[in-house]
Amino acid sequence: MNEAILLNPIIREMHPSDLQHVIRIEREIFLFPWSLENFADSIRAGYLCRVIEEKNNLLGYSVMMLGPDEAHILTIGIGAQWQKKGLGEKMLQYLIRLADEEHAQSIFLDVRESNHGAVKLYKQLGFEQVAKRKGYYPSMCGREDALIMRLML
Numbered sequence: 001m002n003e004a005i006l007l008n009p010i011i012r013e014m015h016p017s018d019l020q021h022v023i024r025i026e027r028e029i030f031l032f033p034w035s036l037e038n039f040a041d042s043i044r045a046g047y048l049c050r051v052i053e054e055k056n057n058l059l060g061y062s063v064m065m066l067g068p069d070e071a072h073i074l075t076i077g078i079g080a081q082w083q084k085k086g087l088g089e090k091m092l093q094y095l096i097r098l099a100d101e102e103h104a105q106s107i108f109l110d111v112r113e114s115n116h117g118a119v120k121l122y123k124q125l126g127f128e129q130v131a132k133r134k135g136y137y138p139s140m141c142g143r144e145d146a147l148i149m150r151l152m153l
């Protein structure tokens with residue numbers, strides 16, 4: 001695959017048959033990845049699980065949980081070779097629209113404090129930091145804080 005195929009990526013529901021592809025990307029881009037079972041559980045629980053693909057090539061994915069008033073983005077990932085081409089932003093814009101259509105009043109997410117690229121993207125889309133969870137994430141050198149970010153809809 002090369003960049004030329006990124007003409008019109010589509011976002012669709014994640015199916016159990018996607019999970020081998022999803023987990024391959026997950027292990028490539030996260031130091032502490034979700035397991036395949038975590039994704040399977042999310043589908044079974046009825047969370048809003050989506051993939052972004054082009055011509056049957058799976059490029060990334062997201063999982064969002066919808067509560068009565070709030071949505072929570074539990075994970076979002078774009079395959080390493082497809083990052084920084086606008087796909088993460090496209091997926092987030094889609095999730096924001098979806099949460100809005102479902103009448104959520106806000107969207108929350110947690111992000112590692114050191115994940116400057118993701119934090120920058122979230123801020124660009126209007127998320128703001130509302131709290132910090134001390135030592136929330138495991139890291140290579142102990143624990144790392146999570147920033148809790150919120151977008152009001």
Ligand SMILES: CC(C)(COP(=O)(O)OP(=O)(O)OC[C@H]1O[C@@H](n2cnc3c(N)ncnc32)[C@H](O)[C@@H]1OP(=O)(O)O)[C@@H](O)C(=O)NCCC(=O)NCCS
Binds near residue numbers: 076087089110124
């Ligand atoms: C974070 C992630 C989802 C962003 O998706 P992406 O497709 O790479 O991001 P986009 O191309 O849509 O970026 C849009 C904007 O975000 C910012 N951005 C994204 N990645 C960045 C990076 N690594 N460094 C700096 N800025 C970055 C930029 O401002 C960019 O806008 P620009 O291209 O005009 O400068 C993706 O890089 C990823 O999967 N990373 C690994 C997993 C991860 O960290 N997930 C988030 C956990 S909370």
